[in-house]
Amino acid sequence: MIEFLLDGHSREATYMQLIRQVKQALRVGMLEPGDQLPKVREVAESLAINPNTVLKAYRQLEIEGLVEGRVGVGTFVRRSLSRPTLVTHGALRRDLEAWLDRVFAAGLDEEEVVALVETTLRAVFQEDRFRQGREGIA
Amino acid sequence: MTSALETTDLGKRYGRDWGLRGCSLRVPVGSVAALVGPNGAGKSTLLHLAVGLLKPDEGEVRVFGKAPGDSRELLEQVGFVAQDTPLYPDFTVAELVKLGSKLNRTWDDDLAVDRLGKLDIPLDRKAGRLSGGQRAQVALVLAIAKRPRLLLLDEPVAALDPLARREFMQALMGIVADQGTTVLHSSHLLGDVERTCDWLVVVRKGSAQVVGSVDELLAEHRTLIGPRTREGEYSGVGTVLRESHTDKQTTLLVRTGGPIHHPAWNVSDVTLEDLVLAYLADPNAAALPGPVSLPQRGVGA
Numbered sequence: 282m283i284e285f286l287l288d289g290h291s292r293e294a295t296y297m298q299l300i301r302q303v304k305q306a307l308r309v310g311m312l313e314p315g316d317q318l319p320k321v322r323e324v325a326e327s328l329a330i331n332p333n334t335v336l337k338a339y340r341q342l343e344i345e346g347l348v349e350g351r352v353g354v355g356t357f358v359r360r361s362l363s364r365p366t367l368v369t370h371g372a373l374r375r376d377l378e379a380w381l382d383r384v385f386a387a388g389l390d391e392e393e394v395v396a397l398v399e400t401t402l403r404a405v406f407q408e409d410r411f412r413q414g415r416e417g418i419a
Numbered sequence: 420m421t422s423a424l425e426t427t428d429l430g431k432r433y434g435r436d437w438g439l440r441g442c443s444l445r446v447p448v449g450s451v452a453a454l455v456g457p458n459g460a461g462k463s464t465l466l467h468l469a470v471g472l473l474k475p476d477e478g479e480v481r482v483f484g485k486a487p488g489d490s491r492e493l494l495e496q497v498g499f500v501a502q503d504t505p506l507y508p509d510f511t512v513a514e515l516v517k518l519g520s521k522l523n524r525t526w527d528d529d530l531a532v533d534r535l536g537k538l539d540i541p542l543d544r545k546a547g548r549l550s551g552g553q554r555a556q557v558a559l560v561l562a563i564a565k566r567p568r569l570l571l572l573d574e575p576v577a578a579l580d581p582l583a584r585r586e587f588m589q590a591l592m593g594i595v596a597d598q599g600t601t602v603l604h605s606s607h608l609l610g611d612v613e614r615t616c617d618w619l620v621v622v623r624k625g626s627a628q629v630v631g632s633v634d635e636l637l638a639e640h641r642t643l644i645g646p647r648t649r650e651g652e653y654s655g656v657g658t659v660l661r662e663s664h665t666d667k668q669t670t671l672l673v674r675t676g677g678p679i680h681h682p683a684w685n686v687s688d689v690t691l692e693d694l695v696l697a698y699l700a701d702p703n704a705a706a707l708p709g710p711v712s713l714p715q716r717g718v719g720a
Binding site for chain 1: 592611688
């Protein structure tokens with residue numbers, strides 16, 4: 282069973298945050314087919330949010346074929362989003378941890394790390410797209 | 420969608436002043452609605468009219484299609500928690516529950532005792548000796564033990580500390596999930612409103628300024644950021660609710676008629692807080708369902 286967390290400062294709508302968290306759990310294998318999602322009432326009460334918001338998130342996940350509601354029982358995972366790449370996550374994570382050790386040793390703080398990762402990601406993605414664009418023309 | 424509460428040109432006069440006038444709004448069955456507005460806007464007056472504690476001087480108020488105060492059946496379907504959650508201070512919690520069971524034809528004693536037990540509220544404690552948070556929780560339990568279809572709450576958490584406030588909202592959302600109760604609660608806490616409400620009513624100076632589904636309202640409003648544009652030169656962005664300018668940049672909050680394609684504008688979503696504050700700051704703006712005469716703004720306004 283997963284537990285939802287809300288970011289009160291996020292501009293993202295509450296139901297989108299719930300959807301994103303379920304998908305993330307599906308991607309990393311924390312949720313697998315057959316697993317049950319927290320009950321609507323429990324989510325509404327623990328997060329102090331409108332039960333309709335939870336229903337809306339679950340309905341959207343159902344439309345996408347990821348979960349199914351069983352009347353009177355609950356909502357269950359139908360399909361995983363984890364890909365074969367999941368097996369490499371462990372090794373990549375160890376690399377990342379080693380890299381983070383170096384980063385912190387160099388004196389960067391958490392915000393600077395996040396900024397560095399985000400700007401690098403953006404730059405790499407843009408280069409990729411640029412290259413693909415040129416190859417498309419050539 | 421049927422209405423739990425509907426008012427038409429509702430008015431209530433206090434001496435020579437109108438506490439509420441020309442107020443038309445609705446709250447659909449099954450919604451959790453927020454009643455928002457500045458102090459003195461008429462929120463408490465509206466709630467007292469809805470529960471039948473006040474009589475309208477003008478217009479109509481209907482709860483599940485009937486005028487409140489006329490029928491005993493209707494009164495049983497409405498729960499009300501007044502501002503500052505008043506309780507008889509010399510009664511113990513157990514005595515308050517007993518009083519409730521004697522005064523109401525429909526009363527679920529198990530529900531009351533079960534909820535109070537879960538909250539760890541001592542039944543033998545006098546109401547006057549409870550903490551603010553406990554008092555609010557007891558008032559909520561007393562209001563829902565008669566299993567109302569509509570629950571009216573007048574600033575239930577205004578005086579509570581953040582933890583007690585959260586516990587109260589958790590209890591309230593649990594009740595909505597269990598019983599499907601329609602809720603209308605007045606609040607100044609827009610963060611709470613954003614998380615808990617799917618229907619919004621903004622009142623200002625005695626009448627309704629914004630009425631509608633939160634999702635639809637958020638979908639209709641956008642923040643636009645673009646290069647400095649002179650007032651009156653925005654075209655095709657919809658109704659401008661708020662504008663601010665620096666020497667390089669213009670920021671607008673607009674109610675759009677559709678997608679904005681103009682490349683000069685960087686378009687982003689608004690929060691409910693942005694939206695409410697923009698309307699409260701602009702007494703001429705309104706977002707109401709149906710044919711409403713919106714003042715001609717946006718162009719040179």
